[in-house]
Amino acid sequence: MNFTKHYDVIVAGAGMAGIAAALETARSGLRTALVEKTVFPGGLATSGLVYFYLPICDGYGRQVNFGIAEELLHVSYQCGPGEVPANWRQSTFEKPLGRYRVDFSPAAFILALDYLLTEANVDIWYDTLICQTIVESNRAVGLEVENKSGRGGLRASIIIDATGDGDVCFRAGCPFDEETNKTTLWAMQASLERAREAVAKNDGTRLMYFHQIGSEGKEIQGDIKSKTYPWKGTDGRSVSNFLLKGRSLLREHYEKMRGKGQRRQDLFPVTLPAMAQFRTTRAIRGRFTLMAGMAGQRFEDSIALAADWRKRGSVWEIPYGCLIPSVTGLITAGRCISSVGDAWEVTRSIPIAAHTGQVAGISARLSIAQNRTPDTLPITDLHAELRQKQMPYHLADLAPQDEK
Ligand SMILES: Cc1cc2nc3c(=O)[nH]c(=O)nc-3n(C[C@H](O)[C@H](O)[C@H](O)COP(=O)(O)OP(=O)(O)OC[C@H]3O[C@@H](n4cnc5c(N)ncnc54)[C@H](O)[C@@H]3O)c2cc1C
Incomplete structure (x- = not known):
């Protein structure tokens, strides 16, 4: 190895999910590395020119996502154009246009994100490709990376796979689902x-x-x-x-x-986009897989709510099991969580990637504090943290719907 470094948490991939995860762990004082193969933060949202921050409300004026997912929505237009529709609470639009959402400039978002991550003390490794996951006795303990310095080894207590493609889990030997993509x-x-x-x-x-x-x-x-x-x-x-x-x-x-x-x-x-605009690549096969027909279903281990950007009033609960792969020491977030078919259409959007990213960060923090891995973390501990942060995770926690 040409270099080695130790952290509490390594976040693989600086898309929306990875950024939210890294902000969560670094702000709580954990030594956090964020490893990104391109030279930009934001993933598909910036390098991929996907400049619509989809709604964090249900289309009937009820906010569904809070925390870093909401913070990043506002950061997206700090250095450039974009604003939330003033009347989103009174929205009568079926389409996402009048909802709590924003169109942003990818370049402006990059400038704001660099600042945000640096301020939070995230140790950012741009232009660094993750080549291999280091696994010891079925536990992921580090990543082999490649950059201008040569081959390096980064080690940490917990690794968050936010690569969008589930690269870290794949390299660790975890099973996955995949879908093909249309020309885009x-x-x-x-x-x-x-x-x-x-x-x-x-x-x-x-x-x-x-x-x-x-x-x-x-x-x-x-x-x-x-x-x-x-x-x-x-x-x-x-x-x-x-x-x-x-x-x-x-x-x-x-x-x-x-x-x-x-x-x-x-x-x-x-x-032109600086990364391939694939919507769906790998979804890890987690402890639980979210799929078509599960909108509105209650899950006892739900950790997030996801409003369907295509259909007002349709909200999904996301079980914690969707973030948990078969190799321990790892947790996933964003586009590569265990979600397939119609459910994937909802969970892969920018706000939900950010939301699951923050949850993965919270889970990493609690796991380190309790000297355990995310797969054994009691859901009651995670729920207590989410309640403290006022991030609802059950549909029943939302205010009653004001039908129009
Ligand atoms: C054409 C298209 C249109 C879309 N439209 C919308 C829309 O209008 N609104 C919306 O909200 N969502 C939309 N989406 C979905 C959304 O953009 C993404 O699903 C979401 O941004 C995913 O975030 P993520 O952080 O999970 O993953 P990504 O954005 O994929 O981020 C993963 C990051 O990990 C890095 N990475 C990957 N592998 C490695 C590796 N081996 N080593 C180091 N780094 C690595 C990548 O470079 C990337 O920066 C669209 C997607 C596509 C493709």
């Missing part, structure tokens, strides 16, 4: 037309907009009904082909626009 590309673009609109309306936010391929049923490859799409985010070759396909479709789009008389200096891409 979201790119930020600039246009003279939008610039004119911005000036006419005296509103700079109109300059920030994007072109999507795939997301609205256009140019999708594969069978939409059965969801047998061609791309696998867990296959190295497929990842490259997915990226090439999306970008070639985007190139063709601009060529088509030029064919329609649009001058190349008046409409052009300005930023």
